[in-house]
Amino acid sequence: MNKVLISNIYKNNFEINSIITVCGWVRSRRTSKSGFSFISVYDGSCFHSIQVIANNVLSNYYEEILNLTIGCSVVITGNLTLSVGSQQKYEIKAKKIKILGWIKNPDTYPVSAKKHSLEYLREVAHLRSRTNLFGSIVRIRNSVLHSLHNFFYKNNYYWIPTPIITGLNAEGAGEMFRISTLDINCLPKNNNGFVDFKKDFFGQESFLTVSGQLNLETYACALSQVYTLGPTFRAENSNTSRHLSEFWMLEVESAFSNLNDILDFSEMMLKCIFQFVLDNCVSDIDFLKKNIDSNIFNRIEKLLLLDFIRIDYTEAIKILKNIEYNFKNPIFFGANLSSEHERYLVEKYFKMPVIITNYPKELKAFYMRLNNDNETVASMDLLLPGIGELIGGSQREERILILDKRLLELGLKKEDYWWYRDLRNYGTVLHSGFGMGFERLISYITGVSNIRDIIPFPRTVNSAKF
Structure with a gap:
């Protein structure tokens, strides 16, 4: 069987009148009075479907082909021809159509041809990948993942698989x-009456990681340039359109680099990704332009031409205090910029991406390098219109005495971070890094605003379906 993907038909200029086999699912079927059926078949390999012309001389035409409905799985063998219609470039004149799977009750098929709300499709997440929208999101997500790995490979970064199971809270908060194998109905207790985690699987209290950064730093201090990309977990009781309990995070660490180095690198990385998407996801982006965001091409192309605005946290506070706008959250030096503050800066004030640097130390994690003013740390948040914060990073604190002081200030135990502190005792170097929420990046690219529609199976408060 000379099975081909529909994407390869459009890419490879197959010889006209060659006999090919396509496997896929029915998107639509219409029948003419002259004894022909026109069947639109897709296989998910690209946005396009391919039209199949079925003649009534086929042996199963009346018994099966005329009963095909959306969602039925089929194997089509026939001659590839140029289409006489304007809606598609190619079509297949069927010699044989084999039906693999029927839709038992077309009237109750959860993802029928009518338009469904995104809220409804979350309730049938096991089937929503069959819609045009979620097919496009997944293909774009895959392309972005490919472009990221390719970008880091070309820039001599090594991929490090950091652990998902950890005994540390990398952020020091949250x-x-x-995770545990202990019997919750019969928990072992120590002499103080607390749960005895020494009897647990790992011999200590263990968690799902919130970040791979600390582990990643150990390899940056040996291989110079490293990154990781994998699932991370946050148990915050947040039920907004911007938060997931399980999401994917890109984290980057670079030795012998300072804050300005990662500002330049993160901007270059994003522009490389956006260019790759525009070059390789045209059909999917065009569909999203017609159905989700009419400005999607202009928005991404504009970002490629701009140098991102860079301002200090202190300057950002001054701007927000001096404008006449009714913010819900107060503005003062030391205030944690909320989503409304960030989005005002990028969407109304500057109307372009903004990188804010040098936040007060009280707002940031213990590992961020203390600046000479002893009040701020060498940190950065990269903000995009429509999204807010996409990337957060810093120069890391490489001085052991100052790191120990920061741990003490935040009520963290030095002994818990003994191996992380060792990096400062054995050949310490300037090093910097950042983290980027992968789903937030895809949300910006696609224009799909709710992050639950960016990941295949969203995990949120009170929801771990599928």
């Missing part, structure tokens, strides 16, 4: 998911 809720974590505990």
Whole structure:
């Protein structure tokens, strides 16, 4: 069987009148009075479907082909021809159509041809990948993943698989998911009456990671340039359109680099990704332009031409305090910029991407390098219109005495971070890094605003379906 993907038909200029086999699912079927059926078949390999012309001389035409409905799985063998219609370039004149799977009850098929709301499709997440929208999101997501790995490879970065199971809270704050093999109905207790985690699987209290950064730094201090990309977990009781309990995070660490180095690198990385998407996802982006965001091409192309605005946190506070706008959250030096503040800066004030640097130390994690003013740290947040914060990073604190002081200030135990501190004792160097929420990046590219529609199976508060 000379099975081909529909994407390869459009890419490879197959010889006209060659006999090919396509496997896929029915998107639509219409029948003419002259004894022909026109069947639109897709296989998910690209946005395009291919039209199949079925003649009534086929042996199963009346018994099966005339009963095909959306969602039925089929194997089509026939001659590839140029289409006489204007809606598609190619079509297949069927010699044989084999039906692999029927839709048992077309009237109750959860993803029928009518338009469904995104809220409804989350309830049938096991089937929503069959829609045009989610097919496009997944193909774009895959292309971005490919472009990221390719970008880092070309820039001599090594991929490091950091652990998902950890005994540390990398951020020093926030809720974590505990993992355990202990019997919750009969928990062992120590002499103080607390749960005895020494009897647990790992011999200590363990969690799902909120970040691979600390582990990644150990390899940056040996291989110079490293990155990781994988799932991370946050147990915050947040039910907004911007938060997931399980999401993917890109994290980058570079030795012998300072804050300005990662500002330049993160901007270059994003522009490389956006260019790759525009070059390789045209059909999917065009569909999203017609159905989700009419400005999608202009928005991405504009970003490629701009140098991102860079301002200090202190300057950002001054701007926000001096404008007449009714913010819900107060503005003062030391205030944590909320989503409304960030989006005002990028969407109304500058109307372009903004990188804010040098936040007060009280707002940031213990590992960020203390500046000479002893009040701020060498940190950065990269903000995009429509999204807010996409990337957060910093120059890391490489001085052991100052790192120990920061741990003490935040109520963290030095002994818990003994191996992380060792990096400062054995050949310490300037090094910097950042993290980027992968789903937020895809949300910006696609224009799909709710992050639950960016990941195939969203995990959120009170929801771990499928």
